[in-house]
Amino acid sequence: MKDSGFPRADAESDFLRARRQASLSALARRLRGDEDAGETLSFAEVVEALGRRAARHRGIQEIPLDAIVGSVDKARDFDRRFRPTSNRSRERWERLALKARTGTSFPPIDVYQLGNLYFVRDGHHRVSVARALGGATIEADVTEVETVISTEGIGGRRDLGDKNWGLRFLQRVPLTGRRRAEIVCTDATDYHRLAEMVEAWACRLMHREGAYFDKPTMARRWFDEEYTQVLELIEEAGVRGRDETGADAYIRVSHERYRLIREHEWNREVMKLVAEQGRPRRR
Template sequence: MKNRDTGFPKADAEHDFLRARRRQVLSRLSTWLRREPDDVNIMLPFDEVVRALGRIGERRIGTRVVRLDSIVGSVDRGRDFDRRFRPTSARVRQRWERLALASRRGEHIPPIEVYRVGDLHFVIDGHHRVSVAFALGLTSIEAAVVEVRTKLNPEGIRHRGDLIVKDYRRLFLERVPLRGEARAAVVMTDHWNYAQLGEHVEAWGFRLMQDEGTMLDRATVARRWYDDEYLPVVRMLRQADLVGTRTEAEAYLWVACERYRLMRTHRWDDEFFQTMRAQQS
């Protein structure tokens, strides 16, 4: 709903705050009624995000105009504002209204400070300014940006719970350092599957080294596993119509675990796929 101006900036700033608080409460109620996860309205904590993705380094890139909807988290003020930077209590009211009044009067508002991770931004300083900008219906804000490089791309992170999957994927790729197309192809939706697949690939690599009588580094094992084991099996899974609604990596892990349980062998043959197709039907 569009903000209505009374012509009295101070009164309008007070109404802005009350409106933002009301929207925050209604959002919490809506989340409860829809039985959504508790973390959908919680802003993402910068430290947890970067730890899950694996921090490499950072650099200052100067002042930029950033979209407000790309600001999803905070360094240390997650208690005072929700995911859309609506105030969670009256604790911030005095400063909030002072900034809203300044904005309504057209006074200069200094740029906020943010970390940039991929396309996401996390507020270092300026939480109240972001909150006021949201409340006034703005779509962008000036920010002094520090770009943080990470091992994994933050794509797909929407809620705090998504960090678990990213963290396990980062650990998996440290154990199984896939590159390029292979890295992009092996994707899981359940974080624990990454741990299981990591164990499986390491065991496969150990058997390979025993067979060949030589030591291989992790990168070589990862490449050989993907080319010699994963791709051929995934092709057979597609032909046998056994992928279903899973990702291809999840389908591979499923039949690999079932193969060992059912047959105590590491062969891939027609009999095995017939057994798996019968189980799925």
């Protein structure tokens, strides 16, 4: 933080510098065709994509400024690094910067925590000023929101669509615990295909057994009686691709099996036939 000895002039310079950095960063992203990477995330959009499970108040904590990536209601007023995107709030911003430079302490900001990410409910300008002045942490009143899908891997809004495919899969196939953790599709749109496959498997099973079972039972039985056993056959036959997840291999091999024999049964002879058609393409 540069200090000329004239706090008001320094506060004005702080704002101009933050605006200039925001503008240059936005221009660079446009030239790279990666404008999404600098956008402040909307709390509502992220929760909708991930699914809300529960919330609990965690109280006052020191949180890293770098982990604050979004806003409840002012996503367009600041970029991802909370630099102002316009001159609209310049007077208020400079007033806070002046107070910060003259030693005024501020009340904690109010945030939602989703995984390792934070979204501002109140205190956007305090976050912006703190970052501009080189701060590393800020005091915050934290409410933690637990989501169905984790925030891991969210780098921008474009990642929310992929996350939402996973959420919709779990709504249709409500796996839990280790079963849920093991189902990972490299291509997020494959979650839709996999859900249809699970539901079709369950329909055949209910018809065969002459009984109805609910979604949690369907999910558990599919994983234990179908998915796990098929993966064992895939591994035994050596037809799993080097970069494939278990779910990737299950989807691909199941499709190939049905294309070849128009049947839904699994055994070593079927897997041998699939293997004879060639190894999976390397991704």
